[in-house]
Amino acid sequence: MTPNRRAVLCASLGVTAGLTPTIGGATPAIARQLIHDPDVLNAAAIDFGRIVHRLPGAVHRPASSTDIADLLHWAGQQGLKVAARGQGHSTYGRAQAAGGIVVDMSTLRAIGDIRPDRIVVDAGATWKDVFEAALVHGLTPPVLTNYLGLSIGGTIAVGGIGGSSSRYGMQTDQVLELDVVTGEGRELRCSPTENADLFDAVRAGLGKCAIVTRATLRLMRAPDRVRRFQLFYPDLSSLTAELRAVLAESRFDQLQGAILPDGAGGWRYHLEGAVFHDRDAAPDDGKVLAGLSDNRAAAVVTDLAYRDDALAFDRLENVLRQNGQWFNAKPWFLSFLRGSNAEQVVRPILDGLTGDDIGPFVRLTYYPVHTAAFDTPLVRLPAERIAFPFNLIRIPASDDMVRLKQAEAKNRALYDRIRDAGGMLYPVSAFPMSPDDWKDHFGPRWALLRSAKQRHDPNNMLTPGYDVI
Numbered sequence: 139m140t141p142n143r144r145a146v147l148c149a150s151l152g153v154t155a156g157l158t159p160t161i162g163g164a165t166p167a168i169a170r171q172l173i174h175d176p177d178v179l180n181a182a183a184i185d186f187g188r189i190v191h192r193l194p195g196a197v198h199r200p201a202s203s204t205d206i207a208d209l210l211h212w213a214g215q216q217g218l219k220v221a222a223r224g225q226g227h228s229t230y231g232r233a234q235a236a237g238g239i240v241v242d243m244s245t246l247r248a249i250g251d252i253r254p255d256r257i258v259v260d261a262g263a264t265w266k267d268v269f270e271a272a273l274v275h276g277l278t279p280p281v282l283t284n285y286l287g288l289s290i291g292g293t294i295a296v297g298g299i300g301g302s303s304s305r306y307g308m309q310t311d312q313v314l315e316l317d318v319v320t321g322e323g324r325e326l327r328c329s330p331t332e333n334a335d336l337f338d339a340v341r342a343g344l345g346k347c348a349i350v351t352r353a354t355l356r357l358m359r360a361p362d363r364v365r366r367f368q369l370f371y372p373d374l375s376s377l378t379a380e381l382r383a384v385l386a387e388s389r390f391d392q393l394q395g396a397i398l399p400d401g402a403g404g405w406r407y408h409l410e411g412a413v414f415h416d417r418d419a420a421p422d423d424g425k426v427l428a429g430l431s432d433n434r435a436a437a438v439v440t441d442l443a444y445r446d447d448a449l450a451f452d453r454l455e456n457v458l459r460q461n462g463q464w465f466n467a468k469p470w471f472l473s474f475l476r477g478s479n480a481e482q483v484v485r486p487i488l489d490g491l492t493g494d495d496i497g498p499f500v501r502l503t504y505y506p507v508h509t510a511a512f513d514t515p516l517v518r519l520p521a522e523r524i525a526f527p528f529n530l531i532r533i534p535a536s537d538d539m540v541r542l543k544q545a546e547a548k549n550r551a552l553y554d555r556i557r558d559a560g561g562m563l564y565p566v567s568a569f570p571m572s573p574d575d576w577k578d579h580f581g582p583r584w585a586l587l588r589s590a591k592q593r594h595d596p597n598n599m600l601t602p603g604y605d606v607i
Contacts, residue, residue, distance in 0.1 A: 161195040161218065161239065168212055171205060172196040172239070182223060182240040187568055188467045189542055190231025190603075194221075194240045203317060203325055203351035206241060210349070210599065211323030213239055219602040220321075222349045224262055224289025229470050230568045232344070232603035233292075243291055246351060252277070256314055257357055261291030261350040266449070268355065273445055278360035280306040285451045291350040295601075296566055297342045297517045299527060301392030301412065304385060304507040310341040310514040312356040318348035321595025325351075339590030342516040344565060345601035346587065347594045361391075361414030364447040365421050366440045369409040369432035374488070377407035377504075378481045380430060384411060385506045385524070389426065395505035397488065399496055405488060409505075412447070458533070463499055467537045469545035470530065472564035473556050477506060477524030483559045484528060487552065494541065495548065499533040516583055518562040527564070528556070546570070565604075576606040 164172055173179075174196055183193040195218070200206045213220050219238035226233060234240065243262035249271045250258035257277075259268050265279070266286035272278055281300045283293065294316070298309025306312065315329040318340055326348070328337035339347045367390075371377040374397070381395050390411030398406045409432065413421045423439060442450075458464040475483050484504060506526050509519045519525045530552070534541060549569040557563070563579055565571075577584050591598070591607050598607060 161216075163216065164212060165208075168198075168205075168209055171199050171201070171209070173199060182226075182242070183234060184226070185229070185231060185233060186225075186227040186468060187229030187231070187470070188465070188537060189229070189469060189546070189568055190234065192231055192234040192236035192603075194235050195237045196239050198239050198241045199245045200241065200243075201245065203246070203319055206319045206349055206351060207323045207325050209239065209241070209323075210319055210321060214321070214323065214597050214599055217597075218599070220349075220599050221601050221603060222261075222291060222345060224292040225264060225287055227288050227292060228603070229468050229566060230570075230603070232566075232601065234603050236602070238602065241349065243289060243349075250352075253357075255357055256354055258352065258354050259290055260352055261289065261294070263290050264288060265290065265293070269445075269448060272357055273360055276360055277357040278444070278448075279309070279355060280312055280358050281309050282448055283309070285455070286448065287455075290353050290355075294341055294350050294353060295343065295345040297514060297564065299564070301394050301410075303511065304393055305388075305391070305511060307511040308342070308514050308517055309355075310517065311512060313341055313353055314356055315354040316340060316350055317352035318350050320348045321597065321599045324594075335586070336590060336594060338515045339587055339594075341514050343587055343590070344604040344606060346604060346606050347590045347600070349600065361444050362416045363420075364392075364412050364414055364442055364444055365423075365426075366410065366412045366442070366447065367423075367426065368438040368440075369411070369427075369430065370436045371407040371409065371432055374405075374407060374481055374485060376431065377409060380409055380432065381504075381506050382477075382524070384409070384430075385508070393505055394503065397484075397502040397504055399500060414444070458499070463533045466533050466535070467542050468531075468533055469542060469549060469568040470532065471549045471552055471567045471569075472527070472529040473553070473567070474519050474562045474564060475526040475528045475556065476520040476560040477522045477526060479559055480504075480506075480526035480528070483556060483561065487555075494534075494544075495530075495532070497532050497534045501529075501531045503527060503529040503531065515586060516580065518579060518581065518583070520560055520562055525562075528561075529564070571605065573605060573607060576604070 178197050182197050183191045219235045221233050221235040222241045223233040224243045246260040247263040248260045281302050283300045293309050391414045392412035394410045396408045400406045506524050546569045
């Protein structure tokens with residue numbers, strides 16, 4: 139990093155090299171793994187959202203889970219906060235630790251045993267790492283996020299949703315076993331039959347009880363190809379009705395939908411369904427689309443190798459990087475709506491969005507899932523047979539802090555509106571939540587998380603970016 143760039147970055151964080159917090163007194167073994175270099179600390183104070191900036195006192199780069207256990211045992215004695223960071227894709231500082239220690243999990247990304255039904259991976263590996271390793275054997279995780287650059291540990295902490303979630307639930311529902319280090323520095327293995335309470339508290343538990351170091355994940359046979367159908371509708375009601383119909387029929391192997399600006403002050407309503415197939419058994423497009431009421435002249439049908447389809451987001455990432463938008467702030471909002479009133483909730487939200495809300499890049503994801511497919515206790519969904527993920531994905535034109543604060547306030551107001559309508563938060567959204575908010579969010583599952591927290595992280599060291607307890 140050049141001196142000028144470092145000065146600008148430090149100024150944006152409200153710190154200078156002279157004010158960088160330092161942490162001393164570590165044992166020689168731990169001290170060798172603690173990084174105090176200002177560039178490294180500044181990088182750990184920034185995440186994908188680029189809204190919250192908290193400078194740690196050190197970054198820890200472990201070589202094993204035992205290194206993390208030793209660190210947590212020592213940090214607990216020092217009263218230090220600790221946050222695990224995979225790829226830094228939080229949008230609101232949840233993997234930061236002001237004055238504390240950020241554990242750089244990217245040093246632990248080995249791929250282990252691969253069997254026909256499972257794969258063992260380090261928590262710092264990305265889903266792209268796992269996908270590529272499994273595909274060599276003709277296998278794939280049942281649920282992939284649209285963007286595969288996320289770490290395994292990061293998505294396990296929140297849930298992990300993708301185009302196949304209506305059939306298979308969250309990525310946390312595909313976890314067979316976990317190796318973790320608790321806030322007390324204990325290395326434990328947990329699964330549905332071993333330390334089951336901890337297993338349930340770690341999956342989608344926001345990193346509050348333990349740091350995941352290794353995961354055993356379910357695999358299934360990978361298809362050869364993906365036939366993807368992009369269909370367009372004239373209004374929200376038409377899109378909603380069609381989404382419900384194709385979900386009920388299990389017409390697609392993947393189902394998602396979106397509401398997009400049309401460039402003229404209105405919206406385009408988009409259904410995206412995918413059918414998996416083998417090379418010698420392509421689907422009949424006429425049968426797949428039979429009875430649907432989309433604007434057929436606008437439909438886009440593509441057929442790609444499974445790998446190319448799964449990595450399609452890479453092209454969008456490259457465009458956003460090239461035009462600089464990838465590095466702008468991202469005040470995103472993610473939620474689940476009740477199936478019974480999703481359209482009624484979304485319609486006034488669309489009407490109320492302004493030009494500033496939309497900015498140069500916006501995508502509102504909106505589609506139904508079967509809630510019965512979701513089995514992770516701490517993933518909160520409306521208590522109905524169908525829920526609609528509803529996400530406001532936007533990238534403003536600049537990092538103007540006044541507008542970012544306004545976006546945070548609007549996210550909060552949006553959450554209150556959706557919660558009052560019976561919806562739930564997907565807990566990666568860009569606005570602050572108080573402990574009472576989190577207690578309300580987890581509802582009947584609050585006792586599960588609180589009990590595990592008291593047992594496994596009694597000093598409340600872990601993941602301070604989530605102000606849960």
